[in-house]
Amino acid sequence: MRILQFSTHTTLRPRHGGQLRSHHIARVIEEAGFSVSRLAIGFRPPDHREDKREPLIDIAPTSFWTRPDYVAQPACLSVIGDFASVTGVLDCPPVLAECDRLVAQAEADVILLEHPWTWPLVARLPQVASGTVPVVYSSQNVETQLKRRIARDTGISVPEHLLAAIEALETDLVRSAAAVVACTAADGAAFTAWGAREVVIAPNGGMRRDRNHLLDVLPAPLVPGQRYALVVGSEHPPNVSGFLELVAPALAGLRPHHRIVVAGRMGAPVLEEMQRVGAAGHLSGRLEVMGEVDTITLDALIANAHVLLVPILYGGGSNVKTAEALLSGRAVVASATALRGFDGFEDLAGLTVAGDAPASFREAVLAALERAPERPDADHPALRSLLWDSTVQPIVELLRRIGSRAGAGEPGEARSAVARP
CATH class of the missing domain: 3.40.50.2000 (Glycogen Phosphorylase B;)
Structure with missing residues (x-):
């Protein structure tokens, strides 16, 4: 046919x-x-x-x-x-x-x-x-x-x-x-x-990718010794507003060696809005905006991230970035909305469902950066259902x-x- x-x-x-x-x-x-x-x-x-x-x-x-x-x-x-x-x-x-x-x-x-x-x-x-x-x-x-x-x-x-x-x-x-x-x-x-x-x-799905060969390969300006939470997204309005409402409040509470890293086209509108509201003082040494990156750079950012953030507050459907985060082998902090359409993952090691309130998401981000690295169980039975071949x-x-x-x-x-x- x-x-x-x-x-x-x-x-x-x-x-x-x-x-x-x-x-x-x-x-x-x-x-x-x-x-x-x-x-x-x-x-x-x-x-x-x-x-x-x-x-x-x-x-x-x-x-x-x-x-x-x-x-x-x-x-x-x-x-x-x-x-x-x-x-x-x-x-x-x-x-x-x-x-x-x-x-x-x-x-x-x-x-x-x-x-x-x-x-x-x-x-x-x-x-x-x-x-x-x-x-x-x-x-x-x-x-x-x-x-x-x-x-x-x-x-x-x-x-x-x-x-x-x-x-x-x-x-x-x-x-x-x-x-x-x-x-x-x-x-x-x-x-x-x-x-x-x-x-x-x-549902939306993802692919498993082996990124172990990129461990300790840090794209500039990141340097060894820094722990960072990674957000990846386009300039789609739900991505930008989710960052501004849920992630931006955590910037003021970061320790000196902690960073929030943004990859993708959402970086420019995020910076513009934060500067517009006078939040530029929180940016120096805290927020790294990488812009749109190639596949190898993105894989390196994911491989070395301490935690991945999925801060979505609205939008229909389910999020590809949620499936990709759950399959990444990294710790994940996600809003409740970001988990819509993804059932059966509540007990996944390394996943924190932080809710949709700015205060709870902020605390979850800061706590995740303080904890020792957490790795989801690659053999968790629900993960196979996230692969595109299944969805x-x-x-x-x-x-x-x-x-x-x-x-x-x-x-x-x-x-x-x-x-x-």
């Missing part, structure tokens, strides 16, 4: 959590015997390397950003840019034609949508509208809820009609899709309440069921009323 995985980001060389999930979904279902074509749509970065295994449709020629409703609220694009830019393709015939050509070229039996944003592009295709080619919505969050929370948390004003259009798009996809894949049972319950025909739960299996089984129904002459139901912004 031929599967087209359609994403709003590239997946072959994954960096952030969304890319990692999409990458491993395609890898696992391909290894299960399905033929997988990949297609991405988004802005083509200057350093993008063309790869025929995953064409990238460049949305730069679209002009969604000149529309009056976006020009009047430019900051809102940081919240809804994925929705606005992809739906803007509908008003750009050359880009839309390229999209149609590449989708047709895949000759897919099933279209797997990573995120909901490309639904308006495929819903209009005859093979989808007729139900001949079923669509599976591979969600990573309940986007309707997440967008509203990000807007509220950042204080960015997003016009209500745009938030309503996002909700209309996602609910229409949920009701039209042959099935919805959710990261957590809570997300699945939301989709069921919206009228999803079938929901399967496929993606529900999607493999779903696709097999869809294939069996198609073989029995049961095409998907055609119904869609996609709302445009």
Whole structure:
């Protein structure tokens, strides 16, 4: 059976959590015997390397950003840019034609949508509208809820009609899709309440990596004798706000040889906000911001970290960084929210669930840095369930069921009323 995985980001060389999930979904279902074509749509970065295994449709020629409703609220694009830019393709015939050509070229039996944003592009295709080619919505969050929370948390004003259009798009996809894949049972319950025909739960996962060869290999400016707690994350608002609310309060209590280290693109907005509120005095000799790092540097940072921190306070789905932290072999301090979707780990050695209150998280971070190194049990029975090969299996089984129904002459139901912004 031929599967087209359609994403709003590239997946072959994954960096952030969304890319990692999409990458491993395609890898696992391909290894299960399905033929997988990949297609991405988004802005083509200057350093993008063309790869025929995953064409990238460049949305730069679209002009969604000149529309009056976006020009009047430019900051809102940081919240809804994925929705606005992809739906803007509908008003750009050359880009839309390229999209149609590449989708047709895949000759897919099933279209797997990573995120909901490309639904308006495929819903209009005859093979989808007729139900001949079923669509599976591979969600990573309940986007309707997440967008509203990000807007509220950042204080960015997003016009209500745009938030309503996002909700209309996602609910229409949920009701039209042959099935919805959710990261957590809570997300699945939301989709069921919206009228999803079938929901399967496929949590986020991780990979085991041997980093022992990097012990005592410290990236500058770290030096031997320092103990540090490591936070890794993109500039995604839940990562930034989680750090500022839960981790930043611990900076003032660090001992002279203790550090908080931040890796990933979250570092810049964290520094900007701390300087804005006058907290720069806490930074010198306490906070090391590494920026975006390569894989070897990240592995070295993890291998030598005294403890990994996962300070998440909101966001749908489950967190790839939580699974990766639990599989890292290092001690972990996580908020309660960061553990959503990860059951059965309460007794894992080295894991501290610090709750979601700043005071309790602060104390847990400082206590973890004081303790002797703690190492989780690599043979803990629950850890195997975190591997991508395990977490993606529900999607493999779903696709097999869809294939069996198609073989029995049961095409998907055609119904869609996609709302445009």
